Amino acid sequence: MNSNIFIIVIASAIFYGTPLFFAALGGIFTERSGVLNLGVEGTMLIGGVTGAWTCLHVGGSAWFTITVSILMGALAGGLVSTLLAFLCITLKTNQTVAGLSITIFAGTVGLSSYLANIWKVSKQPVPRPIRNLDVFGLSDTPIVGPILFHQTALTYLSWVLAILATIYLFHTRIGLQLRAVGESPQTADAMGINVVKYRYVHTIFGGMLAGVGGVFYSLAIVPLWVDGMTKGAGWIAIALVIFGFWRPSLALLGAYLFGALQSLGSTLKARNVQISGDLLDALPFFMTIVVLVLVSSRFAHRKLGAPAALGVPYEREER
Amino acid sequence: MTSEIAVKMTGIVKKFPGVIANDHVNLEIMAGEVHALLGENGAGKSTLSNILTGLYRQDVGTVEIGGKKVEFNSPRDALNAGIGMVHQHFRLVSTFTVAENVVLGESDSSLFMDQKAVATRVQELSDRYGLAVDPSARIWQLSVGEQQRVEILKVLYRGARILILDEPTAVLTPIETTELFKTLRVMVSEGRVVIFISHKLDEVMAVSDRVTVLRGGRTVGTVNTRETSTTDLASLMVGRSVEFNRVVRQTPADRERIVLDVSDLCAFDDRGRVAIESVSLSVSPGEIVGIAGVAGNGQRELAEVISGMRPITSGSITVDGESVQSGRARSAIAKGIAHVPEDRLHTGLAAGHSVEDNFALKNYRSMSRFRILQRQQIRNQSTHLIEHYDIKTPGSETPVRLLSGGNVQKVLLAREFSASPKVLIAASPTRGLDVGAIETVRERLVQAADSGVGVLLISEDLDEILSLADRILVMYEGRIVAEVEAAQADRARIGLTMGGITA
Numbered sequence: 001m002n003s004n005i006f007i008i009v010i011a012s013a014i015f016y017g018t019p020l021f022f023a024a025l026g027g028i029f030t031e032r033s034g035v036l037n038l039g040v041e042g043t044m045l046i047g048g049v050t051g052a053w054t055c056l057h058v059g060g061s062a063w064f065t066i067t068v069s070i071l072m073g074a075l076a077g078g079l080v081s082t083l084l085a086f087l088c089i090t091l092k093t094n095q096t097v098a099g100l101s102i103t104i105f106a107g108t109v110g111l112s113s114y115l116a117n118i119w120k121v122s123k124q125p126v127p128r129p130i131r132n133l134d135v136f137g138l139s140d141t142p143i144v145g146p147i148l149f150h151q152t153a154l155t156y157l158s159w160v161l162a163i164l165a166t167i168y169l170f171h172t173r174i175g176l177q178l179r180a181v182g183e184s185p186q187t188a189d190a191m192g193i194n195v196v197k198y199r200y201v202h203t204i205f206g207g208m209l210a211g212v213g214g215v216f217y218s219l220a221i222v223p224l225w226v227d228g229m230t231k232g233a234g235w236i237a238i239a240l241v242i243f244g245f246w247r248p249s250l251a252l253l254g255a256y257l258f259g260a261l262q263s264l265g266s267t268l269k270a271r272n273v274q275i276s277g278d279l280l281d282a283l284p285f286f287m288t289i290v291v292l293v294l295v296s297s298r299f300a301h302r303k304l305g306a307p308a309a310l311g312v313p314y315e316r317e318e319r
Numbered sequence: 320m321t322s323e324i325a326v327k328m329t330g331i332v333k334k335f336p337g338v339i340a341n342d343h344v345n346l347e348i349m350a351g352e353v354h355a356l357l358g359e360n361g362a363g364k365s366t367l368s369n370i371l372t373g374l375y376r377q378d379v380g381t382v383e384i385g386g387k388k389v390e391f392n393s394p395r396d397a398l399n400a401g402i403g404m405v406h407q408h409f410r411l412v413s414t415f416t417v418a419e420n421v422v423l424g425e426s427d428s429s430l431f432m433d434q435k436a437v438a439t440r441v442q443e444l445s446d447r448y449g450l451a452v453d454p455s456a457r458i459w460q461l462s463v464g465e466q467q468r469v470e471i472l473k474v475l476y477r478g479a480r481i482l483i484l485d486e487p488t489a490v491l492t493p494i495e496t497t498e499l500f501k502t503l504r505v506m507v508s509e510g511r512v513v514i515f516i517s518h519k520l521d522e523v524m525a526v527s528d529r530v531t532v533l534r535g536g537r538t539v540g541t542v543n544t545r546e547t548s549t550t551d552l553a554s555l556m557v558g559r560s561v562e563f564n565r566v567v568r569q570t571p572a573d574r575e576r577i578v579l580d581v582s583d584l585c586a587f588d589d590r591g592r593v594a595i596e597s598v599s600l601s602v603s604p605g606e607i608v609g610i611a612g613v614a615g616n617g618q619r620e621l622a623e624v625i626s627g628m629r630p631i632t633s634g635s636i637t638v639d640g641e642s643v644q645s646g647r648a649r650s651a652i653a654k655g656i657a658h659v660p661e662d663r664l665h666t667g668l669a670a671g672h673s674v675e676d677n678f679a680l681k682n683y684r685s686m687s688r689f690r691i692l693q694r695q696q697i698r699n700q701s702t703h704l705i706e707h708y709d710i711k712t713p714g715s716e717t718p719v720r721l722l723s724g725g726n727v728q729k730v731l732l733a734r735e736f737s738a739s740p741k742v743l744i745a746a747s748p749t750r751g752l753d754v755g756a757i758e759t760v761r762e763r764l765v766q767a768a769d770s771g772v773g774v775l776l777i778s779e780d781l782d783e784i785l786s787l788a789d790r791i792l793v794m795y796e797g798r799i800v801a802e803v804e805a806a807q808a809d810r811a812r813i814g815l816t817m818g819g820i821t822a
Binding site for chain 2: 171172173174176177179180183184186187188189190191192193305308316
């Protein structure tokens with residue numbers, strides 16, 4: 001019985017952690033290029049509402065509908081982060097302010113809810129939600145079955161992405177140059193690397209991943225659109241980037257840790273364990289605050305290996 | 320040496336807001352030579368090399384490489400044309416390894432790097448040119464000298480035929496400098512071109528084949544190193560005394576007394592390296608002591624130490640026999656030291672604050688009652704100072720950053736003088752000002768001295784020091800290397816000592 005709870009918590013930690021990881025991986029790409037994206041929460045919501053709308057309006061097989069919905073969510077997230085990229089990279093605005101503006105503009109009381117309103121998707125159950133798969137028919141295998149072989153396709157995709165992202169960042173030329181852009185744009189520029197291009201591409205790609213994370217909320221977790229349904233997952237994702245030392249593998253573990261905290265409440269409630277639900281719901285955010293406070297000092301930032309030029313707009317030194 | 324022209328820059332003009340950094344500069348460099356670019360700070364050396372490496376674009380003028388006209392829009396274009404630059408401030412990613420830094424930006428289309436091949440190639444280059452460095456070491460683990468070798472390896476790896484080194488010896492020990500010179504000779508023996516930017520005369524004499532001298536953004540001339548001497552170069556570099564008017568002083572200095580006494584002072588710079596080494600000097604009441612030298616030889620640190628902004632590691636500072644606490648600006652102020660810092664708008668004043676608030680920054684304690692600022696009192700003081708110092712401002716409440724450079728400096732001088740100091744430290748007080756403002760500032764300094772203040776004037780502008788100072792000290796690499804009475808000062812000799820030649 002006890003081990004049973006344990007397995008359920010792990011399995012659902014992976015489920016709840018999946019959107020967090022998508023957003024955090026996006027954040028890693030963005031921050032590795034030297035751009036700080038505090039607009040993740042808003043980006044996820046736009047992705048989520050776009051995904052829900054697509055799912056409600058595109059017919060075809062389940063696979064087709066879901067794939068198109070995810071792609072549309074990614075596209076929407078990409079568009080939102082293009083705006084952020086323009087503000088931060090081209091206009092060289094303060095990145096903290098730009099990111100917060102994006103979250104406020106696109107977030108709960110902003111564009112995402114407006115779109116939900118005019119598209120009439122609010123609280124409409126999506127016809128083809130993302131379901132957990134039964135991989136190789138092994139989902140009933142004791143212990144490993146629910147954990148490894150009974151997850152969603154997006155979860156499996158995220159594992160592939162974690163590996164690909166690690167190879168990309170640390171073993172390819174482009175990854176090396178990306179990290180150089182985030183560490184020392186002056187050096188990168190002097191070596192003929194196009195700093196602006198690298199920052200745009202990775203900020204936009206990061207936003208696309210955040211959009212996919214949003215789709216996971218409206219198509220898998222609930223699965224219908226509710227205004228502000230990510231409930232701060234974007235902020236957790238930002239903490240995860242730091243928590244994971246800007247590395248995909250550690251961010252994946254971190255995402256599952258936070259996923260566990262999120263799932264603990266519902267799991268325990270279902271088992272009639274007497275504990276305040278509000279307290280449990282607050283746990284991930286409490287952790288987020290602790291992580292952010294711990295790492296927000298300049299000293300810690302340097303020690304943890306944050307990209308040295310993170311949050312600093314690049315300008316060629318002109319007199 | 321072949322007589323083929325490798326680089327030809329003709330009529331280069333580059334303007335920045337308020338300054339003409341390059342004013343019709345011509346430069347011709349032969350293949351297989353070490354060509355020195357000599358000039359004081361602000362002579363336009365760095366701007367010229369930044370144009371050659373594609374970082375800046377010239378407003379007017381042409382650049383030819385190997386006889387072909389080129390247009391560089393980015394550093395990549397310059398790299399592709401075989402031009403590589405070793406910057407004074409290294410362009411290295413400190414968390415990366417040597418090999419990773421070397422391959423950065425390489426236009427190789429392969430997705431993965433062959434780490435081993437890169438390391439082998441780096442090793443080959445470092446053996447061939449005597450640039451010993453471990454390809455797998457991370458940059459932050461290396462000494463400054465080693466980091467410079469990585470910079471050179473980087474440009475060699477890219478196959479650069481033309482290497483520009485900006486003040487390469489500034490960060491090196493004498494032994495490392497000798498090693499570097501050997502490396503440079505090997506490179507030119509293979510037909511490469513080395514452009515060596517420096518203001519150190521002996522090094523230019525030691526390593527170069529020809530020298531082009533820049534002054535005030537213009538080309539003064541190109542000479543063969545073998546046919547010149549440090550003396551000739553020095554006079555080319557600092558220019559002949561064109562307008563050399565000694566200011567007539569009302570009250571001569573009281574040389575019997577000493578107001579500021581600095582003895583055996585040592586201090587570090589921001590990076591923790593020794594910036595000032597056993598500096599001793601004294602200033603008498605009413606005396607203007609000029610500190611000459613090329614920027615970066617410890618002058619800024621000296622000004623900061625005396626005004627209490629930078630801690631001293633050993634030595635002492637006294638004003639009228641009372642010692643000033645190390646690194647305590649308030650102690651320095653209390654003892655009567657006024658400071659006009661180099662960066663007037665950031666260190667000297669609060670740029671976003673109003674003129675009157677800036678006046679009150681130093682004496683706000685006497686402008687308050689029960690710790691509440693007395694606005695009227697501050698306003699009255701401000702009105703008085705604005706009038707007395709002839710400051711052109713729309714009003715007392717105008718933010719200082721909106722004033723012109725000359726008026727910003729007047730605000731600063733007014734505040735510092737109004738505290739009736741005993742000693743005034745003025746660092747580059749006329750830099751960047753127009754002619755009229757320069758005159759005003761100089762008059763104010765002389766007036767201060769006439770009223771009995773001991774003035775320490777730190778300036779890169781030798782003319783300014785020659786026309787204002789009673790006594791001249793020359794700083795080089797953190798030490799006072801020469802001292803002369805201004806009346807007997809010989810311009811060329813001072814130029815030599817500024818370049819590190821003590822004869």
